[in-house]
Amino acid sequence: MGIRFDSVTVAYDGNVVLDSLDLTVEPGEVMALLGPSGSGKTTALRAVAGFVRPASGRVFLGDRDVTDLPPYRRGIGMVVQQYALFPHLRVDENVAFGLRARKTPKGEIRGRVAEALEMTGMAAYARRFPRELSGGQQQRVAIARALAIRPDVLLLDEPLSALDAQLRSGMLAELARLHRELPDVSMLYVTHDQVEALTLADRIAVMDAAKLRACGTPRQLYRAPTDEFTASFVGGANLVPVTVGTGGVFFAGTEVKVDTDGVIPGAWATLCVRPHLVGLGEGPNQFIGTVTEIQWRGATHRLYVNVDGHTVMADLRELKNPPGLGDSVSLHFASEDAVLLPAGVSHG
Numbered sequence: 001m002g003i004r005f006d007s008v009t010v011a012y013d014g015n016v017v018l019d020s021l022d023l024t025v026e027p028g029e030v031m032a033l034l035g036p037s038g039s040g041k042t043t044a045l046r047a048v049a050g051f052v053r054p055a056s057g058r059v060f061l062g063d064r065d066v067t068d069l070p071p072y073r074r075g076i077g078m079v080v081q082q083y084a085l086f087p088h089l090r091v092d093e094n095v096a097f098g099l100r101a102r103k104t105p106k107g108e109i110r111g112r113v114a115e116a117l118e119m120t121g122m123a124a125y126a127r128r129f130p131r132e133l134s135g136g137q138q139q140r141v142a143i144a145r146a147l148a149i150r151p152d153v154l155l156l157d158e159p160l161s162a163l164d165a166q167l168r169s170g171m172l173a174e175l176a177r178l179h180r181e182l183p184d185v186s187m188l189y190v191t192h193d194q195v196e197a198l199t200l201a202d203r204i205a206v207m208d209a210a211k212l213r214a215c216g217t218p219r220q221l222y223r224a225p226t227d228e229f230t231a232s233f234v235g236g237a238n239l240v241p242v243t244v245g246t247g248g249v250f251f252a253g254t255e256v257k258v259d260t261d262g263v264i265p266g267a268w269a270t271l272c273v274r275p276h277l278v279g280l281g282e283g284p285n286q287f288i289g290t291v292t293e294i295q296w297r298g299a300t301h302r303l304y305v306n307v308d309g310h311t312v313m314a315d316l317r318e319l320k321n322p323p324g325l326g327d328s329v330s331l332h333f334a335s336e337d338a339v340l341l342p343a344g345v346s347h348g
């Protein structure tokens with residue numbers, strides 16, 4: 001069962017927090033809603049769950065208009081960042097809670113609980129209380145509880161944000177595995193973490209200031225972003241102003257070779273290049289700058305280079321002899337690794 005937002009607008013006291021959202025999540029798809037705090041992504045999820053009422057527009061689950069239905073009649077599983085487990089109930093009782101609320105026959109509940117705990121790797125912890133579990137284990141129980149009702153749609157609201165980096169990585173792998181094991185379940189996954197979105201989602205909807213900015217596969221948004229915000233929020237990028245003339249594209253007084261389709265000659269535009277695609281030394285599209293900062297990141301060095309007043313980042317495999325602060329260096333990038341964003345984009 002898919003999800004469809006049909007021009008959904010949500011407002012609180014006249015303040016629009018979700019503005020005319022049109023978006024479709026296909027059956028069995030994982031759609032990540034990615035954006036900063038206040039972008040409208042959690043509001044969109046809550047509109048699907050039934051916790052907020054749209055000021056206008058409709059919400060559909062499959063062909064069913066659920067806009068006016070209360071949450072308990074939508075048949076949705078939901079996982080939030082704070083787990084929301086009942087501290088006085090054991091793990092299996094927490095997982096059974098939704099089934100009992102739906103008046104599932106008692107003979108069915110035990111099997112469904114066991115199935116959900118097995119799927120999330122928590123079968124051995126069935127008789128423990130939440131306080132006896134780690135944060136990652138508690139989140140697995142919350143996911144098991146959502147899966148036990150066998151929902152067609154699973155909503156996940158920042159489910160990993162309360163976990164440390166190592167646990168988050170492990171849980172991402174578990175969620176990816178669950179997606180493979182439950183190919184018919186549609187998932188709407190809210191996050192501000194680009195790594196989670198890139199790792200898990202079939203498609204990403206990028207939100208900003210209550211509006212949908214872009215939607216596409218992780219590869220599409222990473223390799224060919226449509227605007228500066230999407231480029232910077234999905235993966236991080238070098239974004240520098242260039243001029244587009246009849247004789248070519250120029251950055252810092254140097255011509256760079258890049259595809260100019262869709263860009264009007266004579267206009268300002270933005271050149272987008274991912275830091276790991278910028279090389280050190282001589283090469284195509286070469287320019288010279290001064291090193292202003294060096295960060296060692298274990299397997300890589302990140303160089304920050306001032307080029308004609310603009311900072312360019314280069315992520316390089318760990319350098320045995322990195323340049324020093326104030327050194328002049330040459331950087332370059334391949335033409336096919338750069339994207340020219342159309343004129344009219346802010347260069348603030």
